Amino acid sequence: MNAETLGNVQVTWPDGECINLPTLWLRDVCPCEECRIAQTQEKRFHLATLDSVSIETLTVIDDLLCVSWAGGHTSQYPRAFLSGDHARATPRWEPWSDDYSPAYVDFASFQANDVCAQTAIEEFLRSGVLILENAPTEEATLELLAKRLGPIREVLFERIHNVKVDPNGYNVAHTNLGLPPHNDFASYSWPPSVQALHMLANEASGGRSTIFDGWGLLEEFRSDEPGAFDVLCRVGVPFREFDESNETFACEPIIRLNAKGELVIFRYSNQLMQVMNPSDPDTAAFYDAYYKLSRRLFDTDKVRRFRLEGGQILIVASHRILHGREAIDDAGYRHLQDAYFEHDNVRNMLTVLARSHD
Ligand SMILES: [Fe+2]
Ligand SMILES: [Zn+2]
The missing domain is CATH 3.60.130.10 (Clavaminate synthase-like)
Incomplete structure (x- = not known):
C-alpha cells in the first residue's frame, strides 16, 4: 500500500469544530448500501480488496461529509456518525462503597x-x-x-x-x-x-x-x-x-x-x-x-x-x-x-x- 494512503484527514465543520479521522478507518466504515449488507447491518466491504486508498475530493455540506475516493467510490457520512461512540453501553462495574449491602x-x-x-x-x-x-x-x-x-x-x-x-x-x-x-x-x-x-x-x-x-x-x-x-x-x-x-x-x-x-x-x-x-x-x-x-x-x-x-x-x-x-x-x-x-x-x-x- 502506498505511503500516501495512510495517515489522517482533517475535517472542519461549518461551526468551526475540527476533527481528525484516520483515512483507512474512514474508507472502512463507509455506511453506504454497497459497503454494508442492508439486511443484517454487517460490513461487506473489505479494505484488503483495494490496492491503495486515497481521497480525490472531500466536501462538507452542512453536517454531512462527502468523500470521493480514488478508484470511483463515493461515501457520505453524517456528522453524528463520525463523532459518536459506536460501542453499545451497559452499566460499568463500580467498586463497593463502605456501606454496600447486596440487593x-x-x-x-x-x-x-x-x-x-x-x-x-x-x-x-x-x-x-x-x-x-x-x-x-x-x-x-x-x-x-x-x-x-x-x-x-x-x-x-x-x-x-x-x-x-x-x-x-x-x-x-x-x-x-x-x-x-x-x-x-x-x-x-x-x-x-x-x-x-x-x-x-x-x-x-x-x-x-x-x-x-x-x-x-x-x-x-x-x-x-x-x-x-x-x-x-x-x-x-x-x-x-x-x-x-x-x-x-x-x-x-x-x-x-x-x-x-x-x-x-x-x-x-x-x-x-x-x-x-x-x-x-x-x-x-x-x-x-x-x-x-x-x-x-x-x-x-x-x-x-x-x-x-x-x-x-x-x-x-x-x-x-x-x-x-x-x-x-x-x-x-x-x-x-x-x-x-x-x-x-x-x-x-x-x-x-x-x-x-x-
Ligand atoms: Fe464455590
Ligand atoms: Zn460505500
Whole structure:
C-alpha cells in the first residue's frame, strides 16, 4: 500500500469544530448500501480488496461529509456518525462503597416483570451481586433463570451442582469446613463468569455465606503495589479440579486484563491451586505478590456476611466477586445447588430488555 494512503484527514465543520479521522478507518466504515449488507447491518466491504486508498475530493455540506475516493467510490457520512461512540453501553462495574449491602429482589417479579428484571440486572452489572428471594425450593429451579441470565454454562461434574455435606465429595464444599473467598473452576482457562447459588434448605447453624469485591481490592492493590500487581498479571499459576472421571487443569495468571488494561478475570482459589515449580525464578516473585494480596483479602472489613436461607438465590459476577462460607457447625440439613451462566449473556439480556422499551 502506498505511503500516501495512510495517515489522517482533517475535517472542519461549518461551526468551526475540527476533527481528525484516520483515512483507512474512514474508507472502512463507509455506511453506504454497497459497503454494508442492508439486511443484517454487517460490513461487506473489505479494505484488503483495494490496492491503495486515497481521497480525490472531500466536501462538507452542512453536517454531512462527502468523500470521493480514488478508484470511483463515493461515501457520505453524517456528522453524528463520525463523532459518536459506536460501542453499545451497559452499566460499568463500580467498586463497593463502605456501606454496600447486596440487593434482594423477589424471584417471581424478576422472572415475570421486565422492568424489575432490567433494574435488577443493571444493579448486578454495577455491584456484581444480586440475591433473589422467595424462589421455589425444588431442585433444578436454577434452570428457570435461563430466561433472564441466558443458557446455563455447563462444566464437568454436574450441570446443576449439588452441595451437601458428603463424605465422598470431590471438593472442600462437600465438607463442613469453612470456605475462604474463592471463585469456582479456576481450573478452566475461561472459568464460568456468573454463578448462581440456590439454597434449597438451610437448617444448619453456622455456614454464613460470604462475598467479597475482588476487583475493588485489585484496583486498590494496583495503585498501592504496582510491581506486585504486574507480577500477578504475568505469572501463570496451575489450578486443578478433578474426581474419578474428570480432570480439569489450567495454568493462568491470577489477574487477567484486557487490551485497555481493565480487569477481566480475578482467578483466586486456594483449594484448587497446585504446586508451582520452585526452581522457576517467577515462583518467588509470584509468592511475594500473592502473599501481599492474600493478606489484604483476609485482613479486611470488606467481606459481606449473611445467612442464605432456603428459597434464596445468590448470583455473583464470578470473574469479579469471590464467594465463600463460614464453617457449618451442626448437622442440620443443608442443601445448595449451583449453576453457572455467562456475563456476556446477562449483558445481552439487558440490551434486549432496553430495546423492547424503546
Ligand atoms: Fe464455590
Ligand atoms: Zn460505500
